Amino acid sequence: MDTWTHVDERGQGVRMVDVSAKPATRRRAWAEGHVRMSESTRRRLQTEGSPKGSILETARLAGIQAAKQTGWLIPLCHPLPLDEVRLEFEWTDEGLRVEAFVQAEARTGVEMEALTAVAVACLTVYDMCKAVDRSMTITDVRLLRKEGGRSGRVQFGEPRLVRPSDADG
Amino acid sequence: MDTWTHVDERGQGVRMVDVSAKPATRRRAWAEGHVRMSESTRRRLQTEGSPKGSILETARLAGIQAAKQTGWLIPLCHPLPLDEVRLEFEWTDEGLRVEAFVQAEARTGVEMEALTAVAVACLTVYDMCKAVDRSMTITDVRLLRKEGGRSGRVQFGEPRLVRPSDADG
Amino acid sequence: MDTWTHVDERGQGVRMVDVSAKPATRRRAWAEGHVRMSESTRRRLQTEGSPKGSILETARLAGIQAAKQTGWLIPLCHPLPLDEVRLEFEWTDEGLRVEAFVQAEARTGVEMEALTAVAVACLTVYDMCKAVDRSMTITDVRLLRKEGGRSGRVQFGEPRLVRPSDADG
Amino acid sequence: MDTWTHVDERGQGVRMVDVSAKPATRRRAWAEGHVRMSESTRRRLQTEGSPKGSILETARLAGIQAAKQTGWLIPLCHPLPLDEVRLEFEWTDEGLRVEAFVQAEARTGVEMEALTAVAVACLTVYDMCKAVDRSMTITDVRLLRKEGGRSGRVQFGEPRLVRPSDADG
Amino acid sequence: MDTWTHVDERGQGVRMVDVSAKPATRRRAWAEGHVRMSESTRRRLQTEGSPKGSILETARLAGIQAAKQTGWLIPLCHPLPLDEVRLEFEWTDEGLRVEAFVQAEARTGVEMEALTAVAVACLTVYDMCKAVDRSMTITDVRLLRKEGGRSGRVQFGEPRLVRPSDADG
């Protein structure tokens, strides 16, 4: 029933899926990911004021920039004109949780943009902390919710980046 | 002892770390990651011949291209002239395992290049299969081994991409 | 009558042409190109199963990625939000024929995107086969058909990438 | 004997070839390509002063920029630190001839950089003249000469971009 | 009253501003900048025919290309589909004046695109003349006029790149 949309129906190779018949509608996606780290690394990140600030801020910008590059980074993605990208961080028992929210008016969804933002933000945290702890892992990168398009709202988890204005989105 | 290498010693903000005093030596890194998926998605990917081939091949190329872009994608990474990039896939009970190997002669390690290759290959698998299964997660992206530089060989797991010629690397 | 659209009317230098007064309409373009190679190279490419597959698949992806980058690669092109990119390969007496199809809703045509996809796919085939045959040439890269915009359908050759849904495009 | 260097020996997919064991030596490559156009288009390009200048100058810059991007545009190419890129144009009976010269100190050759420079310069000429003549073709893009590396000098045609200093290269 | 639009209202870090509620309207921006140089450098640039032409032409193309890359170069800018980019040069008593004009139909203004075009064109002039004069400065890069959006026309200086068709814009 569901098909490998990126693979030609005659099985002759990949393609960028034709979205020309779809209307451009409001698309939103939320994704999350985690950097699992040792207790001591997490505590240092949380308590050493200034580095903490700039490490998370750098990861946030890396995630925003990556969201905008998704259409070139992921080979069969369509480049999309994003209207908003946000990232938020939260400390957990196992390390750091990253959440991204992306929206655009487009003929295709923005899940890949949200997932890419999360993955690159996590890689950036790893990069900036690797001199302290090389055994961190990036884990549970997944879609939380998507809105818009034929499938409407699909939900797999609870996003935190929900603002009043989204309530009736 | 270990310090936040990317943060200025006076705490005034991030920087691209000075590597000018380090000699350029042979650097190698292996990393892995996983796309966890449902039993049925995995079986379809494994058995439907042509799509399988082209999906993994696309993910492989996305990973290679991403490794080459790491120095721009991760804000404080140094762009490095890579000598080799390889990716390999393996089916597991939980889905797909991706391994990347990267090497270069450089003043700094190539861990980020290997991790970025893995993360982007996983995102590409997600992108190509998302019409079939949106609940996949990208997980356990981590460094397996690194060689070269002051810290010599550091090992966290067992890479598969070891060829005879690497034995005495 | 026809003018050098990219050159300022006062002859003072190039410019990115003003397309603001044109409506955004459905644009389609088909282009082709050829990699001329020796009989023996062609036979090896055709018969050695796995390499053949991955070489053409790599060229296909390179062409898709290049189409998406056309607006930055060709200095005076407008970046366009592409709705679909396809490439197809065919063996000929002289070597390999590459055809690309691109479509978008835009204020300007997508000929350059189709031609760029073809040229970069041909370059990629050359790159992957050059250890076997350095005397290949890339030849007869040309527009086959364009649709949309003021000039409507313009045809120079017969595309193969025509699907039922295009018939009344 | 000669092998598909970009395809894994076990036939499991493409890879970026390992060049780590090769010494970095002086590499040079010359390539050419042609934009075949109607007599009248060629005459307009040749005689209408200012447009001619700026069209060729734009194509030259596009070719230089493309040479520098080859390592990312062609999926399995190694990004190389180029020491020089030059392009030259010449009117022929059939239209325009483009020649590119590239050099670098590298572990692998610079043929792809020279061929890519030529192809993108030809595409740029097409782009700037397409309002006047859409039936142009880009043709006979090929390697003229390469120097350096294990195979030494390999010659397929006569470059024009040879300067005194190259004589004993 | 006016707020730091790129900083989260809860002060938790930067973000790409949400423009989803704004209508896409015609946006135009004009910006200028100056390369201040010595009398003798300016005279050489003005009188030595061919270099002058190609230096300004190269700067013009660099500015056009930079305008198209603004959404990725400036971290929190939205990538915008530009309809037109123009640059013009003028000799002044103190050196060279660069003016850029950009327009698009977008949910946000194109000031950054015009300013980035000017700044990169000035940097390119510096690059091409630095062997002759290293003491040049790039100065007075500023917005001249913007049109479209909620704030309507805002004017800080007198643009030269005004054409009849703009009069009733």
Next chain:
Amino acid sequence: MDTWTHVDERGQGVRMVDVSAKPATRRRAWAEGHVRMSESTRRRLQTEGSPKGSILETARLAGIQAAKQTGWLIPLCHPLPLDEVRLEFEWTDEGLRVEAFVQAEARTGVEMEALTAVAVACLTVYDMCKAVDRSMTITDVRLLRKEGGRSGRVQFGEPRLVRPSDADG
């Protein structure tokens, strides 16, 4: 005596200068630039804690990223493997002063990288503050000092980013 290095000796167009005969040596460059703003804008930036932090931090990262892209942004620059990039900010009577320091082992200088880092950091400050003050200007972007290469140390101003380890550079 001094020549337009980027223009062909026969006056036939621009080129990427041949640096192949130069040895790769340690190159360093310092540059500065200023964002001139109203007293009230400056005071808000200085006193409103969190926004200030993130605005400067964002500009810093934009400058670092831009330094790494200089070889593609400035058409005739050589892409260089940078060993370090730093940016620092300082409040002045007229607004904000930005200083950048860049170093690499290369066949050509890194002035353009330092100047580009400064210019893009200034543009980023403008972008983030433009909702508050559109009349800011970017001014006095200039080289402060360069070291390495045939011309040795050349000095035009006093850099602040001098650390003990540079003293004998």
